[in-house]
Amino acid sequence: MRILGSKQQVFCSLCKKELKRKYKPQEEWKIEGFLCSDCHIEKTKEFALKRDVCAICKGDPGDIALKPRWQWNMEPGSVLCQTCFNNKDADFNKKLEFCIICNRKMGFVRYNPKPAWKINGQMCRSCWDSRNERK
Ligand SMILES: [Zn+2]
Ligand SMILES: [Zn+2]
Numbered sequence: 001m002r003i004l005g006s007k008q009q010v011f012c013s014l015c016k017k018e019l020k021r022k023y024k025p026q027e028e029w030k031i032e033g034f035l036c037s038d039c040h041i042e043k044t045k046e047f048a049l050k051r052d053v054c055a056i057c058k059g060d061p062g063d064i065a066l067k068p069r070w071q072w073n074m075e076p077g078s079v080l081c082q083t084c085f086n087n088k089d090a091d092f093n094k095k096l097e098f099c100i101i102c103n104r105k106m107g108f109v110r111y112n113p114k115p116a117w118k119i120n121g122q123m124c125r126s127c128w129d130s131r132n133e134r135k
């Protein structure tokens with residue numbers, strides 16, 4: 001006996017092979033539907049080669065493609081041009097100096113938000129406390 005609703009064939013959008021495991025194409029590939037693992041790997045490679053554009057301005061970073069700092073939480077593998085790197089760096093340092101919630105300049109004591117709060121920056125003591133009480 002067949003289980004109801006389980007019989008839906010899906011084919012690879014590129015090679016038309018029937019899929020046992022579906023792989024979702026990346027948005028930038030502009031492919032509808034799903035891919036088999038082979039085609040997915042091929043496409044990933046193809047785009048990885050092309051992909052040396054700055055993650056922020058989409059410009060060509062040239063020979064000095066810079067890796068974003070890990071604290072910036074950018075896509076793995078992205079690169080930045082010198083200008084965007086500098087801007088981002090300045091921006092990030094500014095964030096470190098000011099409380100992300102109340103914008104007050106912080107002294108030496110800063111608090112890192114808990115990961116569950118999904119806050120991208122550092123907080124002053126009072127904001128941290130009040131956020132922590134809220135749960
Ligand atoms: Zn395929
Ligand atoms: Zn750039």
Ligand SMILES: [Zn+2]
Nearest residue numbers: 099102124127
């Ligand atoms: Zn604050």
